[in-house]
Structures are given as C-alpha cells and as structure tokens.
Amino acid sequence: MHASQRFSDTFPNGFASLITGEDSRRHNAGGYELRADRLPLLNDALHRVSPDSPSVGLDHVATAARRVLERYPMGARPAFVDSRMKAMERLQRLVADDGWGADADVRGRVAAVRAYLDNPDDLLPDHLPTIGLLDDALLIDLALQALQGELADYEDFCHFRLVAADFAKVAIADTALTRGQWQEALEQANLAHRSWGGAPRARFAPDPRASLFHIT
Numbered sequence: 001m002h003a004s005q006r007f008s009d010t011f012p013n014g015f016a017s018l019i020t021g022e023d024s025r026r027h028n029a030g031g032y033e034l035r036a037d038r039l040p041l042l043n044d045a046l047h048r049v050s051p052d053s054p055s056v057g058l059d060h061v062a063t064a065a066r067r068v069l070e071r072y073p074m075g076a077r078p079a080f081v082d083s084r085m086k087a088m089e090r091l092q093r094l095v096a097d098d099g100w101g102a103d104a105d106v107r108g109r110v111a112a113v114r115a116y117l118d119n120p121d122d123l124l125p126d127h128l129p130t131i132g133l134l135d136d137a138l139l140i141d142l143a144l145q146a147l148q149g150e151l152a153d154y155e156d157f158c159h160f161r162l163v164a165a166d167f168a169k170v171a172i173a174d175t176a177l178t179r180g181q182w183q184e185a186l187e188q189a190n191l192a193h194r195s196w197g198g199a200p201r202a203r204f205a206p207d208p209r210a211s212l213f214h215i216t
Contacts, residue, residue, distance in 0.1 A: 027058045027062050029061075029131060030066075030069050039057070041123065042139070048109065049112050049143045050142050050146045061134075061138075064138070068080075069131060073130075076130055078134070080137055084138075084141050084144075085136070087144055091151070095110045100157060100178075106150055110143065113139055117136050117139075122135055122136070161177045
C-alpha cells in the first residue's frame with residue numbers, strides 16, 4: 001500500500017479522527033502502557049493551541065496508536081507523523097520571520113506546540129518506535145487547522161517576497177519586505193482587478209512588476 005494511502009486510511013480527518021476514534025478502554029499500545037498522569041500535559045497544550053478543542057482521553061490516544069501499528073511495520077515512520085513534523089518547521093519559520101511579524105496570539109499557539117514537543121514527559125515518549133511522535137504530530141495537526149488562514153497568508157507573502165527578490169536581483173533577506181507591504185500590494189492588485197471588471201483577489205500572485213510597488 002502506498003504511504004499516502006496508509007495515511008488517509010489511518011487518519012483521514014487529521015486530529016478529528018483521533019477524537020472520534022473508538023473508545024476501547026485499553027491504554028496499551030505496542031507494549032507501552034500510557035500513563036494517566038501525563039495526559040493533562042497534552043490536553044493543556046491542545047487547549048492553548050485551540051481553546052475550543054475537546055479534551056482527549058487515554059483511550060483515544062491508545063486506539064490511534066494501535067491503528068498506526070496495524071498499518072506500519074515496527075520502526076517505520078508514519079506518513080502522517082512525517083508530514084506534520086515537517087509542517088512544524090513551517091510554523092517555526094512563520095513566527096521567526098521578522099518581516100511577517102506574527103502577533104502574540106499566533107506566537108503563543110506555536111510556542112505551546114514547541115513546549116510540548118520539547119517536554120521529555122509527554123504522553124508518548126519520543127523513543128518509542130513508530131508511535132513515539134504520534135501525540136506530537138496530532139498536536140501539530142490541530143495547530144495547522146487553527147492557523148490555516150495565517151499559514152496561507154504567510155506562504156503567499158513568501159511567494160510575493162521571492163518574486164520581488166528575483167526581480168530586484170537581491171537576496172530574499174535584502175528585500176526587507178514586510179507584511180504591511182504585502183497587504184498594500186494585494187490591495188493595489190485588487191484595485192486593478194476591479195478597474196478591469198474582475199473579482200477581488202484573495203491572494204497576491206502577480207509579479208511585483210505589475211503593481212505600483214517596486215524594490216529600490
């Protein structure tokens with residue numbers, strides 16, 4: 001079975017698949033007994049990332065872990081986990097980007113995820129083969145859902161900045177472009193589209209050479 005197919009079969013709805021999983025009343029997965037005293041750490045992180053998120057129980061996590069073990073050989077890294085850990089790098093780039101200037105709320109949510117990932121006492125110890133990063137990945141998945149609009153805007157900003165750097169023949173960092181300038185360029189593009197009878201754009205896609213803003 002292809003890795004992407006195993007991913008969609010295991011967690012077709014990401015975090016939602018975890019909380020709607022069968023309540024098995026067994027807290028063991030792959031020979032590891034989940035500890036109840038570590039569960040509050042995960043739920044606290046969940047609620048810091050998404051205050052309206054429901055709490056999860058040991059049964060939910062144990063069931064999810066067993067589903068992974070049914071589909072992946074011991075020691076393999078599940079596609080779901082791999083993709084979410086890579087996505088965490090995107091979230092960290094977003095909050096570290098001075099040009100983007102993420103607000104305190106976004107920074108706090110990403111910091112909550114990072115703190116959980118770095119805690120050696122999280123629910124599933126990272127050293128466990130195959131399932132050790134599953135709780136981390138599920139938390140990241142929730143953050144991606146909570147911040148999907150912010151991420152989409154940031155990726156559009158990065159595209160805008162990349163095209164601008166290419167046009168000006170400078171390094172991306174040397175453009176010194178900011179979130180405000182990206183928003184201004186998007187507004188200018190929308191004005192142009194309206195004058196042509198077109199619909200407003202949700203994202204900035206045209207080359208900066210077509211707008212009123214240029215790198216100097």
